[in-house]
Amino acid sequence: MLIGEFTHNLDEKKRVAIPAKFRKEIGKKAVVTRGLDNCLFVYPLSEWEKVAEKLSTLPMGQSDNRNFSRLFLAGAVDASLDSMGRILIPDYLKKFAGLKDKVVITGVYKKLEIWDAGAWEKYKSRIEKQTDILAEKLGEVGVY
Amino acid sequence: MLIGEFTHNLDEKKRVAIPAKFRKEIGKKAVVTRGLDNCLFVYPLSEWEKVAEKLSTLPMGQSDNRNFSRLFLAGAVDASLDSMGRILIPDYLKKFAGLKDKVVITGVYKKLEIWDAGAWEKYKSRIEKQTDILAEKLGEVGVY
């Protein structure tokens, strides 16, 4: 299971190191794509294939489905880890997530998320204030 | 699987380079035709044959089906890749998709789409704002 929060640098060649802790679980190949709330999702290849498979079954007659598939699939990019365990972030994803040089990589169960460090801090402080909602959600899923 | 987003130039001879990443999967022969939402679809030959097959089974009693099949089939052009991996876009397709010199080529699972760069940016920013719909669709395909 992928859990934890790490701050790394995005170098001028747009590479980010995947935290060593995650590497054995990610394997050598991963896929990066647009996520929600302006972050990027990183899937191990096996997980990605499951998701893509399901996507392909959506009827393309509906524009909602087309829109979604386009953002998700066209936004995706094969991100093999180099010999140092780094992945390459394409320009358009860097721009999408508003990444500067400091980025935060978080493990969220089956996938990783990549955030701009500033955006992550803002997001966190915003969410942390909503303790009551969090508590309620915890109850909903049966955590006490 | 064809995924990713690439910006290339349409030169004055109306040629576009297929991103190198896609070439081995596309092969040497492809078919270009009118797509949905004012972009062009590019299919590897084998995929195209499947699509055309399915289209031929649509009941031709409905005018919607007739119209769609005509646009799709009649608009299709054989687009073999030249030695540099480029395809040629006929005038009427260029006009249909409103292509200027900057175009975006996206991989969407089994096919590629070709967009005018400006149109793609507008489309993206419009869709990206619909966070609620995207989140809902993500749930549908089982991504959490």
Next chain:
DNA sequence: AAGCGTAGTGGGGAATTGTGGATAAAACTG
């Protein structure tokens, strides 16, 4: 506390890719 090992960062060189142009073949027209 010191040394060893691992992890993160940065840079250099080589190969690949994209783009534009040049030359050759073909088609069209007068």
Next chain:
DNA sequence: CAGTTTTATCCACAATTCCCCACTACGCTT
């Protein structure tokens, strides 16, 4: 049938990307 325009194939340069190696810093162990 010849000249002109259009289409196709090929070549070369320039820029980007990819891959490998080296350095530094931190942490853990002994």
